[in-house]
Amino acid sequence: MTAGAAFSRGLEGVIAAESALTYIDGQKGILAYLGIPIEELAEHSSFEETAFLLFYQRLPKRAELEGFQSELIRHRALPEPILDLLKRLPRTAAPMALLRTAVSALGHFDPKPDDVSTTALQEKALRLTAQMATLTAAIGRLRKGLEPIAPTTDLSHAANFLYMLTGQKPTEEATRVFDVALILHADHEFPASTFASTVVASTLSDIYSSICAALGALKGPLHGGANEQVIRMIIEIGDPSRAESYIKEKLARKEIIMGFGHRQYKTYDPRARILKRYSERLAQQTHDTRLFQIEEIVEKTVIEALGGRGIFPNVDFYSGTVYHYLGIEPELYTPIFAVSRIVGWAAHIMEYLKENRIFRPTTRYVGPPLGHYIPIEQRT
Numbered sequence: 410m411t412a413g414a415a416f417s418r419g420l421e422g423v424i425a426a427e428s429a430l431t432y433i434d435g436q437k438g439i440l441a442y443l444g445i446p447i448e449e450l451a452e453h454s455s456f457e458e459t460a461f462l463l464f465y466q467r468l469p470k471r472a473e474l475e476g477f478q479s480e481l482i483r484h485r486a487l488p489e490p491i492l493d494l495l496k497r498l499p500r501t502a503a504p505m506a507l508l509r510t511a512v513s514a515l516g517h518f519d520p521k522p523d524d525v526s527t528t529a530l531q532e533k534a535l536r537l538t539a540q541m542a543t544l545t546a547a548i549g550r551l552r553k554g555l556e557p558i559a560p561t562t563d564l565s566h567a568a569n570f571l572y573m574l575t576g577q578k579p580t581e582e583a584t585r586v587f588d589v590a591l592i593l594h595a596d597h598e599f600p601a602s603t604f605a606s607t608v609v610a611s612t613l614s615d616i617y618s619s620i621c622a623a624l625g626a627l628k629g630p631l632h633g634g635a636n637e638q639v640i641r642m643i644i645e646i647g648d649p650s651r652a653e654s655y656i657k658e659k660l661a662r663k664e665i666i667m668g669f670g671h672r673q674y675k676t677y678d679p680r681a682r683i684l685k686r687y688s689e690r691l692a693q694q695t696h697d698t699r700l701f702q703i704e705e706i707v708e709k710t711v712i713e714a715l716g717g718r719g720i721f722p723n724v725d726f727y728s729g730t731v732y733h734y735l736g737i738e739p740e741l742y743t744p745i746f747a748v749s750r751i752v753g754w755a756a757h758i759m760e761y762l763k764e765n766r767i768f769r770p771t772t773r774y775v776g777p778p779l780g781h782y783i784p785i786e787q788r789t
């Protein structure tokens with residue numbers, strides 16, 4: 410315990426690192442990567458370009474972007490033993506847990522896993538970004554008893570993922586929507602998963618260990634696991650006419666409504682605003698507006714009850730229906746978060762290690778005063 414040090418439960422309001430990557434204004438609902446508003450990136454950028462932006466802290470020139478894209482494509486395939494390993498693990502295991510196991514195992518195929526020099530980390534970050542998509546698609550197929558599909562070399566990151574999952578080349582519209590979802594999830598400053606991965610990296614451990622820590626944190630329902638919980642809730646509600654009473658009853662029981670609230674945002678999460686538009690568009694295109702209608706009523710009911718306390722939809726609220734309309738199953742929503750957030754995790758690790766200092770906070774001691782060891786026969 411450090412005398413006089415401030416204590417903040419859940420580290421709320423504590424600045425744990427300096428970063429040039431992501432800016433959030435939670436009062437105004439602003440999110441920007443390297444100063445570029447998320448709305449502009451969603452409109453004009455691609456996942457690959459956004460990954461370059463976060464890794465190298467600047468937008469690429471055309472040739473640089475093409476080189477980066479080619480490298481991502483080159484690293485898409487997985488070592489055969491990794492696929493064998495995934496095939497041998499129980500099909501019932503949680504996809505996020507499988508992803509964590511697979512990333513850990515990938516480290517054994519890196520001849521220099523412990524190299525944390527900048528160049529080595531850039532290469533590993535790129536390779537992990539490429540492979541996280543292949544792993545997630547393979548996990549998605551294996552759990553349905555299907556063979557994984559080898560990656561293509563001619564499709565974008567977003568299109569290739571959808572192809573590896575379904576075996577069909579996706580439409581331009583589906584590719585664009587999924588690409589935007591990946592852009593929106595690429596980084597978000599210092600949430601539990603990014604903090605966890607940076608803590609591990611600060612010990613100069615290998616990046617695979619750091620990413621496993623991040624995956625473990627993202628898996629939790631209070632973090633990335635929320636998107637799966639949201640869609641399950643919307644499906645359980647089942648009909649727009651039940652939505653309002655369902656939410657009011659939940660609130661009366663003081664239950665948390667998944668997909669709402671955020672430590673940083675006290676207003677509408679800008680990512681949710683964009684995803685809501687895409688969700689509505691897809692609902693209309695697929696002539697299946699029921700789930701979107703339920704979501705709108707859930708949103709209205711929660712905001713009426715809790716908006717005054719700064720609780721609004723977060724990124725996980727509308728991402729679920731976007732993925733649902735793209736034909737993806739709920740079990741993969743959190744792994745898909747990781748397919749994108751690997752970029753933010755790796756970017757923060759690389760940034761932090763440039764001026765590394767091991768994370769070692771302290772606790773406020775609330776135990777008994779100093780005493781003495783009591784021999785077992787004297788214990789009452």
Ligand SMILES: CC(C)(COP(=O)(O)OP(=O)(O)OC[C@H]1O[C@@H](n2cnc3c(N)ncnc32)[C@H](O)[C@@H]1OP(=O)(O)O)[C@@H](O)C(=O)NCCC(=O)NCCS
Pocket residue numbers: 419630631632633635664665666667668669670671672673715718720723724725
């Ligand atoms: C994201 C989250 C973990 C942030 O937690 P936090 O900053 O520690 O905020 P707290 O949990 O202390 O919430 C503050 C108050 O708002 C309430 N609250 C927060 N989010 C709520 C939600 N989704 N539904 C109902 N009440 C909520 C809390 O119960 C608490 O009420 P109290 O002061 O009466 O105890 C929290 O909002 C949450 O659990 N949301 C649902 C899960 C989710 O969607 N996670 C994804 C985040 S991107």
